Amino acid sequence: MTILDPLLQPHYDIVLARNPGEQEFHQAVFEVLESLGPVVHKHSEYVEAAVIERLCEPERQLIFRVPWTDDQGKVQINRAFRVEFNSALGPYKGGLRFHPSVNSGIVKFLGFEQIFKNALTGLPIGGGKGGSDFDPKGRSDAEVMRFCQSLMTELYRHLGEYTDVPAGDIGVGGREIGYLFGQYKRITNRYESGVLTGKALAYGGSRVRTEATGYGTVFFAEEMLKAAGQSLSGKRVIVSGSGNVAIYAAQKAAAVGAQVVACSDSSGYVVDEDGLDIDLLRQVKEVDRARISAYADERPRARFVEGGRVWDVPCEVALPCATQNELDGDAASTLIANGVIAVAEGANMPCTPEATRLLREKGVLFAPGKAANAGGVATSALEMQQNASRDSWSFAYTEGRLKEIMTGVHDRCAAAAEEYGAPGNYVAGANISSFLQVADAMLALGVV
Numbered sequence: 001m002t003i004l005d006p007l008l009q010p011h012y013d014i015v016l017a018r019n020p021g022e023q024e025f026h027q028a029v030f031e032v033l034e035s036l037g038p039v040v041h042k043h044s045e046y047v048e049a050a051v052i053e054r055l056c057e058p059e060r061q062l063i064f065r066v067p068w069t070d071d072q073g074k075v076q077i078n079r080a081f082r083v084e085f086n087s088a089l090g091p092y093k094g095g096l097r098f099h100p101s102v103n104s105g106i107v108k109f110l111g112f113e114q115i116f117k118n119a120l121t122g123l124p125i126g127g128g129k130g131g132s133d134f135d136p137k138g139r140s141d142a143e144v145m146r147f148c149q150s151l152m153t154e155l156y157r158h159l160g161e162y163t164d165v166p167a168g169d170i171g172v173g174g175r176e177i178g179y180l181f182g183q184y185k186r187i188t189n190r191y192e193s194g195v196l197t198g199k200a201l202a203y204g205g206s207r208v209r210t211e212a213t214g215y216g217t218v219f220f221a222e223e224m225l226k227a228a229g230q231s232l233s234g235k236r237v238i239v240s241g242s243g244n245v246a247i248y249a250a251q252k253a254a255a256v257g258a259q260v261v262a263c264s265d266s267s268g269y270v271v272d273e274d275g276l277d278i279d280l281l282r283q284v285k286e287v288d289r290a291r292i293s294a295y296a297d298e299r300p301r302a303r304f305v306e307g308g309r310v311w312d313v314p315c316e317v318a319l320p321c322a323t324q325n326e327l328d329g330d331a332a333s334t335l336i337a338n339g340v341i342a343v344a345e346g347a348n349m350p351c352t353p354e355a356t357r358l359l360r361e362k363g364v365l366f367a368p369g370k371a372a373n374a375g376g377v378a379t380s381a382l383e384m385q386q387n388a389s390r391d392s393w394s395f396a397y398t399e400g401r402l403k404e405i406m407t408g409v410h411d412r413c414a415a416a417a418e419e420y421g422a423p424g425n426y427v428a429g430a431n432i433s434s435f436l437q438v439a440d441a442m443l444a445l446g447v448v
């Protein structure tokens with residue numbers, strides 16, 4: 001592991017001592033601090049005002065019991081969390097995750113990342129994250145509804161369109177957001193649309209939210225390639241996963257002229273040298289909810305590789321859009337040997353630190369998820385704007401705003417990397433640019 005700058009190491013030591021056992025949170029803090037050496041040497045005011053210690057300590061952390069009754073009449077108890085990490089730029093904004101693995105360390109790591117991702121969008125949103133160890137898989141709609149209602153019966157007092165605005169994440173989709181919003185509305189007697197995002201179009205949702213993360217990743221990749229005198233057009237692209245982010249990344253990449261030849265799910269991958277048929281992919285994954293092999297069953301020229309690694313398919317551009325740590329050092333070496341020129345992370349933390357290091361050392365253009373997948377939260381902020389003005393924008397207008405925002409994210413990362421002596425390093429650029437924005441707001445607001 002790299003050694004931190006002596007001005008930053010004591011802050012990291014405090015994080016380790018104060019948050020024992022929370023490895024994911026330690027890693028997320030380390031990754032940001034690793035980029036900030038040149039910043040604290042240039043701006044001693046951030047150190048003097050203890051901005052880094054304050055940034056690493058959430059403004060508020062909630063942990064609460066969620067009691068509910070299952071379909072057999074048995075009382076079930078889950079634990080829920082909300083980490084309201086930083087509100088210097090706006091109300092806390094970040095999703096709720098329902099998954100058995102959720103604990104305070106994971107929520108804290110995601111909330112910390114969210115502060116910087118949200119700042120990069122240039123929109124007025126602070127950072128937060130929440131969730132529960134509740135597992136919606138195998139639960140009936142009625143059980144999910146009772147769980148959501150019980151969770152909101154506690155959480156509502158901490159939320160508000162100017163205070164804290166949750167959204168979905170793993171295990172929390174349109175159904176859960178609907179139940180959560182319904183209970184919030186009932187308890188507060190307020191139709192406060194902007195208190196939750198990811199709503200259905202019927203009651204205040206935004207067009208393009210479904211497509212936003214995948215489209216945004218492609219917009220970012222296009223900008224990064226353009227800055228290097230290249231373009232996605234005509235490039236051979238592979239995508240990992242075939243969920244929400246992957247499908248719309250593949251769709252947009254194909255729309256800008258790339259040849260998207262492979263995608264995957266947890267059972268294996270498919271290669272389709274003619275270019276993926278996105279309509280068929282959507283039918284298989286979104287409508288039929290089938291395994292990815294069903295795609296190959298329908299396309300005679302496509303090939304399904306059971307249990308295989310999509311990274312073995314030669315490509316010029318790779319878009320990891322499935323899950324954390326899915327692309328390791330070995331996979332990165334294969335991609336490099338096959339001539340990859342760019343990798344943009346659609347998922348959160350899909351590349352291991354070793355993979356990132358190898359790709360960067362070999363001069364592969366690398367877009368970190370913090371920047372490249374910010375399109376999802378950016379469009380959530382656009383949903384808040386529409387709710388505040390009692391408006392509903394067209395698809396074309398909303399997509400135009402998303403594209404503009406992603407270009408801005410790219411340009412901010414590139415400019416910060418250049419200014420701090422790391423031209424072309426989007427990891428450093430994303431961390432430095434977002435840190436400066438949050439830190440300046442914190443200085444302006446005083447010791448609060």
Ligand code: NAP
Nearest residue numbers: 213241242243244245265266321322323346347348373376
């Ligand atoms: P999703 O719809 O649940 O899709 C995840 C996809 O990844 C599925 O195809 C899944 O396959 C596949 N997958 C999971 N584990 C895998 C593995 N070990 N190997 C290969 N494929 C695997 O989730 P999503 O919304 O697309 O999110 C994907 C990533 O993007 C996550 O890291 C998420 O945090 C991040 N993200 C999402 C958004 C958003 O707006 N959705 C925004 C920012 C970041 P199976 O179907 O076989 O499980």
